[in-house]
Amino acid sequence: MSFWFLVVSRWQSILESTWEHILIVAVAVCVAVVLGVGLGVMITYWRSLAGPVLYFCQVVMTIPSLAMLGLLLPVFGIGYKTGVATLILYSLLPIVRNTYAGIEGIEPAIIEAAKGMGMREITILRRIKLPLAWPVILAGIRTAVVMIVGIAAIASYIGAGGLGEFIFRGISQWNLQLVLVGAVCVSILAVLADGLLKRVEGRTRR
C-alpha cells in the first residue's frame, strides 16, 4: 500500500526525474548516433582501423559503469556531463558495430552497380549504403537505448539526476519502497523506449 501512496504523493518529483532521465538518455543517444555512425562508416573505408575501433568499443563495454563514472569524473566534473559522457561511451559499441556490419552486409553487386553507373562515393553512401544499412543501424541504436536507460540510473550517483536519485536515496534511507519506485520507472522507461524504436524499425524494414 505504501508503494502506491509514495507514487501518488510524489508523482510530481517522479515525473520530473523521469523527464531528466529521458533527457540524459536522449542527449547521449543523439551524440552517440552521430559519433557511432560516423565511426562505423569510417571503418568501412579504412578497413585496417575496423579491428582496433571495434576492439576499443568492446573494451569500454567491459568497464563497470560505476568505475567508468569514477574515471570520467575528473574530466567532466560532478553532474550531468559526466553522466552523458559515460552513456555515450556505452552506446558506441552497438551503434558502431551495427553500422559497420550493416554496410558490410550489403550485397556487393549493388555497390558495384552503383559505382559502375558513375555514382560518386558520397552519393553511394547517402543514397545506397546508409538507407540499406539503416534497419541494422537502428537495431543497434535500440540495443544502446535499452542498455543506457539502465546505466543512466547509476549516473545519478555522481549527481547527473534522473530516476536513479530515488534508488540511491532509497538505499541510503533504507526505504525499499523508494528503491522500488525508481526501479519500476526505469524498467517502464526501458520497455517503452524499446517498443517505440521497434515500431520505427518495423516501419523501415517494411
Add this chain to the structure above:
Amino acid sequence: MIKLEGVTKIFPRQKVPAVKNLSMEVAEGEICVLVGPSGCGKTTTMKMINRLIEPTEGKIYVNGRDVAEVDPIKLRQNIGYVIQEIGLFPHMTIAENIATVPREKGWPEDKIQERVDVLLELVGLDPEVYRNRKPADLSGGQRQRVGVARALAADPPILLMDEPFGAVDPITRAHLQNEFLSLQKKMKKTIMFVTHDIDEAIKMGDKIAVMRAGELVQYDTPDRILSAPADDFVVALVGHNRALKRLNLVKAGDVARKDVPVAKGTCSLEEAKKLLQADNLPVIVIVDGLNRPRGVAYKEELLRRNGQAHLQEIMTPLESVADEDATLYDALSTMLNYGERYVVVMNHNKEFQGIITFGYLLELMKENGS
C-alpha cells in the same frame, strides 16, 4: 569506338597477369562478346573499360579518347553497365532505380519521369504497373529487364554487359536474349558483352573474342569461330556439335520459304490439293483474313479425303511455330519437340512469314557447308 592497345593487368601480390598484352577493337554499333572459362580475364578486361579496374599497362580508348584522362565518374555515366547479379537498389522503386544516372547527370524531373516510362515500355514492362514497385516484387526475368533499362537510361552510346542474362532460367534467358537483340537492331549501341556460355556468345555476338588465361586466342565472327576455330582450345570450347551450333547464326525469318501456298479455312479440299501439288510440302498452312496462321492441314490427310468438304474440317491447330527472330536452332528444336517435319514462321504481328521444313533445313546447311 572501343579500342584496347597492349592492355595488361597484374593484380597486386599476383605473379600471373590477369590480362596479358591484349589489343582489340570493337566497331561502332557492334556486339563484341568476350568468352572463355572463368578466370580467363574477360570480366577484368571489361571493367578496365569503365575504369572499375585500372590497367597496369597499355591504353584504352573510348570514342577516340584515352579513358585514363577522363574523369571516371563522367566516363561511367556515359557507359551503360549491366551485371549478372543486376544490383538493383532494393530500397528504391523501379522508377527510381532506372532514374539513377539521369538524376546523377542532373536532368530535370519531368524529363526523367518521361524517360523512365519510355524505357519501361522499351523493355516490355507496363509503366503503370511497374513504375512504383520495388525490385523484390519482380521476377528474375523482370529484374534483368529493369537492369537493362537502367543501363540505357541516359542513352549511353556504349554498353558493358557482364553475363546480363546469367541469373535466369534457360527459357527466360532465351526470351531476354531475343528481345535484347531486336532492341539492339534499333539502338545500334556499341556493346561489350561477357559470358562463359559459348552458345550465348554465338547467338549474341557480331564478333566473338575467345580468351584464355588473359590472352586473346581468336577474335572473329561467330561463323568463323565455328567454321575455322584457331586452335584446339577454341575447338574444345565450341564443342563437337559445331554444325548444330551454326544453326544459331541464322534467323528463321531470313530463310523461311515465303513462296509457299497458304489457304483460307473456307477453301475447298480440291483447290487445296491443287495448291499443294505444286510444292513438296508436308502441310498446307491455313490462315485467317488477316494472314495469321490458324492451323495446318496434313498432306496425307488431304489426299485421303474426297468430296465437297472445306479445309477447316481437317485443320489441326497450330503447334510447331517459330518467331521470325528465332534461330534455326530454335526452329529445329520446335520441330523435334512436336515431332513435326515443318515449322511455321510468324512475324511479330502473328502474321504468316513462311515455312521451314526438315528437308529444306538440311539443304540449307549443305549450302552453307563447313
